[in-house]
Amino acid sequence: GAVVSQHPSWVICKSGTSVKIECRSLDFQATTMFWYRQFPKQSLMLMATSNEGSKATYEQGVEKDKFLINHASLTLSTLTVTSAHPEDSSFYICSASTGIRGYNEQFFGPGTRLTVL
Amino acid sequence: AQTVTQSQPEMSVQEAETVTLSCTYDTSESNYYLFWYKQPPSRQMILVIRQEAYKQQNATENRFSVNFQKAAKSFSLKISDSQLGDTAMYFCAFMSNTGKLIFGQGTTLQVKP
Numbered sequence: 137g138a139v140v141s142q143h144p145s146w147v148i149c150k151s152g153t154s155v156k157i158e159c160r161s162l163d164f165q166a167t168t169m170f171w172y173r174q175f176p177k178q179s180l181m182l183m184a185t186s187n188e189g190s191k192a193t194y195e196q197g198v199e200k201d202k203f204l205i206n207h208a209s210l211t212l213s214t215l216t217v218t219s220a221h222p223e224d225s226s227f228y229i230c231s232a233s234t235g236i237r238g239y240n241e242q243f244f245g246p247g248t249r250l251t252v253l
Numbered sequence: 254a255q256t257v258t259q260s261q262p263e264m265s266v267q268e269a270e271t272v273t274l275s276c277t278y279d280t281s282e283s284n285y286y287l288f289w290y291k292q293p294p295s296r297q298m299i300l301v302i303r304q305e306a307y308k309q310q311n312a313t314e315n316r317f318s319v320n321f322q323k324a325a326k327s328f329s330l331k332i333s334d335s336q337l338g339d340t341a342m343y344f345c346a347f348m349s350n351t352g353k354l355i356f357g358q359g360t361t362l363q364v365k366p
Contacts, residue, residue, distance in 0.1 A: 170354070177359075178358070180354075182355075227257075241303075
């Protein structure tokens, strides 16, 4: 149980275009989903936290107009990278949990590699 | 703000031997959770072990155990009988009651045959 999927696993796009990444909890209801960014050989940096049905909360320094996050249902959150540029190339990982307060284990998706040409 | 520090960027160990990965953290909170995650070349994050701060007993999971020193804010991971499949990047992480995870910089572990 507790499986999280991401789609696509790898995407290549041209500079200036937008890319949408989906994160799904397959066998549980995720009231909270998290989006992370990871550069090669570096740590995971939290970008934003989304709760189902409400606006995402972005971490300091993350452009909310560039990284649009939608959490429309208890099993799906999407991250849209708008007007992508080569510096947006990175590995994006989502995680899902059943709550935000207290201890709620985060279950991680397999990640999406974004390459912007 | 909480911080997590892993001071060993890279480590190596011979197969079947024991290795310890270090982690220190800083927080003013009294109740929190600490984790070690493994990220193999596939890049899928895998939970290795979890420690609740209010529990004095060190957590163990088969070949993996932790040395949790709350006063020193230290949380090291010991891997016994290292296997080739343990080769991965290991992240120490902190979670407060906000539910957010804060990760250390990571330690790349190479298990040599």
